[in-house]
Amino acid sequence: MAVDIKNLNQNQLNELIAKAQARQNELRKEKVSKVREKINALLKAEGVTLDDVFGNRAPKARRAGATGTALAAKYRNPANPEQTWSGRGKRPNWFNDALKAGKKEKDLLA
Incomplete structure (x- = not known):
């Protein structure tokens, strides 16, 4: 589908961009869903869980001040x-x- 964007006014162009971005998001969600299905199938076929493979990883501790909290006055x-x-x-x-x-x-x- 070829769209001649030179003949579109500002509102039409904004609408086209919004629709294209929405479609892009849909495609991304579909791709993520397919990858998730593949991963789950592989885990099931191998008889392991995600925790078995990656472990129960705790988030890394942040440095003091990295969270935006003020440090003690020196x-x-x-x-x-x-x-x-x-x-x-x-x-x-x-x-x-x-x-x-x-x-x-x-x-x-x-």
Whole structure:
């Protein structure tokens, strides 16, 4: 089926794109279903389970801070104790300013 997209207006083109994406999703679901059936048939034929093959894998532990939770403050601004820094990432301006003013990192520890 050839569609001359040059003759389509914006609404027609958007509708065609939406239908094409929906069809793409249908084809993907069909493919996944067929692969799942093949895997289940193979597992049944071999007399094993998915856990036998791959084990009961627990998800890997995440590093601290990788989940978006804040890390404990390592440094605190003496001029404004509400401003803290964990020591990771870009140094905050108040930290750089304190170092330029003659403070040492150990002076700023929380």
